[in-house]
Amino acid sequence: MVKTYMKTAIVTDSTAYIPKELREHWNIHMIPLNVIFGNEVYQEENDITWSQFYEEVRTKELPTTSQPPIGQFVELFEQLSKEYDAVISIHLSSGISGTYQGAVTSSTMVEGIKVYPFDSEISCMVQGFYALEAAKWASKGVDAEVIMARLEELKKTARAYFMVDDLSHLQRGGRLSSAQAFIGSLLQVKPLLHFENKVIVPFEKIRTRKKAMKRIMDLFGEDVANGAAYQAVIIHANREEEAEEWRNELVAMYPNVEFSIGYFGAVIGTHLGEGSMGMGWMKKLDVI
Ligand code: MYR
Incomplete structure (x- = not known):
């Protein structure tokens, strides 16, 4: 009998700051947070790189930030449901942003795919390490619940x-x-x-x-x-x-x-x- 593996997609947000080539190599989907200068909203990583940002911030008014809108999560999860059985969605600490909560809320709004939100309780490339490890395991067909358990194990050492x-x-x-x-x-x-x-x-x-x-x-x-x-x-x-x-x-x-x-x-x-x-x-x- 042919064994069928669970197909799990890995999503993280832009604050993991995983270089684009690495994201593409490991098939990691990225949902961007926004940086706002006055009336101008930029999706970070897509519309503004880190080096452009540190240039802009010298001449413009002080920016603010915002989490991705729920609709953007729902759209991504629905799109992934066409190809995958599950999604692990890895985000910056829920103590500093509402992004993780956005993933939790959206997870109840999509059908045909099981969404596992993961609160990294940290951010930046340490969050990226979780996404990369999860993507490596997912590429081997490891079950989403096993991946989630291993991510929790890693958390003790981060x-x-x-x-x-x-x-x-x-x-x-x-x-x-x-x-x-x-x-x-x-x-x-x-x-x-x-x-x-x-x-x-x-x-x-x-x-x-x-x-x-x-x-x-x-x-x-x-x-x-x-x-x-x-x-x-x-x-x-x-x-x-x-x-x-x-x-x-x-x-x-x-x-x-x-x-x-x-x-x-x-x-x-x-x-x-x-x-x-x-x-x-x-x-x-x-x-x-
Ligand atoms: C939002 O608007 O939802 C984003 C808020 C981001 C707050 C960031 C606070 C600083 C985090 C430092 C992380 C350092 C990790 C090594």
Whole structure:
């Protein structure tokens, strides 16, 4: 008897910032968030690249962002239902955007396909790692529920730490979760930030960028000390050279780890500001 495999489509949103060629190679579908300058709405990655964004932001009024409309999710899921049995839809943390909730709501509005929304509880290329791993498993016909369970397993190992040049962007967008008085005291320093329970909170107060990077490297060192296989990404907001220097340093220290360079695109860049830098990582699970 011929065994038929479940066909699962992988969807993620633009804030995973997976380069287009990689998305196309792994057949990952992307739903864009928007960046808005006055009356002009741009779908990030489709209408505006990260480098264009950091140019525009210098001359235009401060942008805002918005999640994809429900109709866009429904349209995509309906289109996928013609070819697939299931969809895994992987999104930025539900604590900082309504995008994941949009996927949940839309999942109840489409027929003929089972939609599994996944809250990455993080963003940027660490979210991208989930999408890429899921796409590799889906390409082998692994059942959607098994993929979801493996993504949850990966979640226990995913970390990201980042720093911003100017905390006012995060404060303006209301995406920094901490007592106002503490935020006030942070404005004088460059705090190291991270995600806790889906929201962004200060991790430690650190006075210089160099010390913050050193601290991130130490935190990474602690996680990889047990010798497990990891993938890691250095993420920058228009600081490519600095990111490359940082990567070279890390490659020399951890020759067995796969390091890539990612970016904070238009939507995340709106909330963090130019010059932000961060690093994220995740364990690699054994091949199925
Ligand atoms: C929306 O309008 O729904 C999008 C809101 C995005 C908020 C982004 C806040 C900063 C996230 C930093 C992620 C760093 C990951 C390494």
